[in-house]
Amino acid sequence: MKDTNVIQVENLTKKFGDFTAVNAITFEVKKGEIFGFLGANGAGKTTAMKMLIGISKPTSGNAKVADFDVFTNSEDIKKNIGYMSQKFALYDDLTVKENITFFGGIYGLSRKKIEEKRCLLVEELGLHNIVNELVGSLPLGWKQKISFSVALLHEPKIVFLDEPTGGVDPITRRQFWEMIYKASNNGTTVFVTTHYMDEAEYCDRVSIMVEGKIEALDTPKKLKEQFKVNSMNDVFLKLARNIE
Amino acid sequence: MKRFIGFIKKEFYHIFRDKRSLFILFGMPIAQVMLFGFAITNEINNVDIAFFDKSKDATTQEIINKISASKYFTNKQMISNDAEIESVFKKGNIKAVLVFDRDFSEKLTKENKTSVQIITDATDPNTANTINNYLSSILQNYQQVINKQMKVPFQINPETRLVYNPELKSVFTFVPGVMTVILMLVSAMMTSISITREKELGTMEILLVSPIKPFQVILGKVFPYIFLSVINAVVIVLLSIFIFKMPVEGSLFLLGFESVLFIINALSLGILISTVSSTQQTAMMISLMGLMLPVILLSGFIFPIASMPLPLQIISNIIPAKWFIIIIKAIMLKGVGLTFIWKETLILVAMTLFFIAISIKKYKIRLE
Numbered sequence: 001m002k003d004t005n006v007i008q009v010e011n012l013t014k015k016f017g018d019f020t021a022v023n024a025i026t027f028e029v030k031k032g033e034i035f036g037f038l039g040a041n042g043a044g045k046t047t048a049m050k051m052l053i054g055i056s057k058p059t060s061g062n063a064k065v066a067d068f069d070v071f072t073n074s075e076d077i078k079k080n081i082g083y084m085s086q087k088f089a090l091y092d093d094l095t096v097k098e099n100i101t102f103f104g105g106i107y108g109l110s111r112k113k114i115e116e117k118r119c120l121l122v123e124e125l126g127l128h129n130i131v132n133e134l135v136g137s138l139p140l141g142w143k144q145k146i147s148f149s150v151a152l153l154h155e156p157k158i159v160f161l162d163e164p165t166g167g168v169d170p171i172t173r174r175q176f177w178e179m180i181y182k183a184s185n186n187g188t189t190v191f192v193t194t195h196y197m198d199e200a201e202y203c204d205r206v207s208i209m210v211e212g213k214i215e216a217l218d219t220p221k222k223l224k225e226q227f228k229v230n231s232m233n234d235v236f237l238k239l240a241r242n243i244e
Numbered sequence: 245m246k247r248f249i250g251f252i253k254k255e256f257y258h259i260f261r262d263k264r265s266l267f268i269l270f271g272m273p274i275a276q277v278m279l280f281g282f283a284i285t286n287e288i289n290n291v292d293i294a295f296f297d298k299s300k301d302a303t304t305q306e307i308i309n310k311i312s313a314s315k316y317f318t319n320k321q322m323i324s325n326d327a328e329i330e331s332v333f334k335k336g337n338i339k340a341v342l343v344f345d346r347d348f349s350e351k352l353t354k355e356n357k358t359s360v361q362i363i364t365d366a367t368d369p370n371t372a373n374t375i376n377n378y379l380s381s382i383l384q385n386y387q388q389v390i391n392k393q394m395k396v397p398f399q400i401n402p403e404t405r406l407v408y409n410p411e412l413k414s415v416f417t418f419v420p421g422v423m424t425v426i427l428m429l430v431s432a433m434m435t436s437i438s439i440t441r442e443k444e445l446g447t448m449e450i451l452l453v454s455p456i457k458p459f460q461v462i463l464g465k466v467f468p469y470i471f472l473s474v475i476n477a478v479v480i481v482l483l484s485i486f487i488f489k490m491p492v493e494g495s496l497f498l499l500g501f502e503s504v505l506f507i508i509n510a511l512s513l514g515i516l517i518s519t520v521s522s523t524q525q526t527a528m529m530i531s532l533m534g535l536m537l538p539v540i541l542l543s544g545f546i547f548p549i550a551s552m553p554l555p556l557q558i559i560s561n562i563i564p565a566k567w568f569i570i571i572i573k574a575i576m577l578k579g580v581g582l583t584f585i586w587k588e589t590l591i592l593v594a595m596t597l598f599f600i601a602i603s604i605k606k607y608k609i610r611l612e
Contacts, residue, residue: 055452075455083453087446093261094254105250106456 004031006158006189007052012061014047021047023212024061029191034184036203037193040240043209045193046162052191053160054078066157082151082159086166088143092136096127096146099135100153107154121149141172148179152188159183161192165199177202197233206232208239215239247456251464258438259468265434273426273476277483280418288374293340294321294332299348307386311342316378333365340364340375408577419484420572421545423477424565427503428539431473431510432517433531439465439518440527458607466511473507493579499572505592506568512599519606539565567591
């Protein structure tokens with residue numbers, strides 16, 4: 001099972017007028033994999049991800065997500081993916097419980113299913129004391145965890161995480177990565193963008209985007225060997241310098 | 245459908261948990277109706293006036309008594325020299341002075357013709373005008389009374405009748421205006437703010453990634469405000485009927501239908517505003533500057549459109565509020581049916597479709 005591709009991208013390109021934000025990228029992601037999508041700010045990773053989750057139309061190229069074409073079947077893609085943005089977007093003026101009910105609802109889960117999922121989440125995350133609190137009053141770390149769980153509520157095949165650890169302390173980041181591993185072990189594919197290079201080490205495979213192109217793609221171990229350095233941070237710096 | 249209900253439920257949580265929007269939604273309409281109804285008025289009551297009676301005879305005394313006895317004027321002062329006229333105006337309380345010449349009665353009896361001078365304080369032109377009219381009509385009235393005794397061979401007696409608002413109550417013109425302003429404010433501003441809020445928080449992105457369709461998102465955002473605006477309209481109409489004794493001559497059903505039409509028009513404007521603004525603040529500024537001012541100034545709510553310069557008259561045609569005010573005045577005061585206001589109704593429908601069409605187009609562009 002490990003070898004089936006859930007994301008297949010071929011020469012995917014996005015142009016805004018004369019500016020090419022994403023330049024003919026090609027890669028695939030296997031089922032259950034934790035795929036790190038790295039790049040400096042403005043390298044085009046958010047644009048690339050937006051094309052994959054169906055909210056931005058590619059200019060040219062091919063891409064399949066969960067066996068659906070991004071050009072023709074973006075609605076089917078939406079049912080099969082989860083998404084968590086860098087803002088951990090939940091409704092601040094709704095309680096944790098109401099947020100779970102709402103997001104479960106828009107993914108079409110039955111009331112019973114939502115109830116079930118909620119009880120499970122409360123157990124797993126230890127939400128007993130805060131389930132009826134407004135999300136706005138919770139610390140960032142809690143919002144992040146809940147936001148991730150909400151993205152997984154409808155049991156998507158792939159979950160897209162857009163810089164999921166921004167502004168969070170190292171311990172919470174560590175805990176968050178444990179949640180990611182758990183999801184991956186359950187068979188969910190994780191597609192994660194980040195600019196923390198230490199996090200890149202946790203991924204099964206990483207791609208590094210520079211100025212719209214994928215300049216490197218392999219396991220962290222092989223990449224370090226290839227560039228003859230000790231850390232992903234150095235891989236990244238070396239790549240960026242070569243381009244300049 | 246179940247998704248949609250969940251969405252609307254969420255929307256109501258937002259509204260009821262935000263004290264500010266609650267206040268705008270329910271506090272403001274009532275406050276505005278009360279303010280406009282009671283405080284702002286074109287009518288004059290108990291205006292202080294002074295008399296400078298150089299003639300001092302039975303006729304002038306009779307006129308003075310007649311004027312002082314009316315509920316519009318209070319005789320505050322008798323003036324005895326010309327310099328005093330200036331000084332009472334400067335003090336500010338006296339709004340008008342009536343001057344009878346020395347030979348007032350003499351002329352009246354000998355030449356059958358005499359004149360009286362009305363001097364008004366025109367720092368407030370509207371009030372001055374009204375005072376002028378009221379005083380003139382009292383004098384005319386008196387003239388008719390004495391003419392009857394004298395048997396003048398030819399005379400034309402104008403018999404005026406003011407239809408639809410015989411007592412010239414200004415609240416009758418303000419209620420339709422206030423209703424228009426409030427529906428515009430609640431519908432357009434509140435929806436544009438609530439949509440841009442989702443953009444600002446990043447939740448709009450989450451919604452767009454989810455299987456819920458963009459038009460369902462918009463409908464879900466708009467629906468609660470249709471509901472609340474209808475409640476508002478009902479509250480305003482009830483207030484105007486029971487507190488200001490405003491009549492509703494026409495059909496309540498038609499009034500309801502037209503109000504819903506106008507609400508939808510305002511909502512589509514709100515959606516349009518939200519497609520061009522990315523923050524709540526921009527949305528609010530555009531709503532306030534772009535909608536509120538024209539609605540108040542150019543819709544005929546406060547200033548009559550007929551007396552505006554031509555360019556402004558032309559501009560007023562593109563303001564939906566103008567047509568809605570015409571419609572509700574016609575229904576509430578004249579009691580007409582759809583046959584008399586179909587043109588205005590059609591204009592509102594066309595405008596609504598136009599706004600919705602542009603919003604859809606803009607929204608798609610944004611998604612690309």
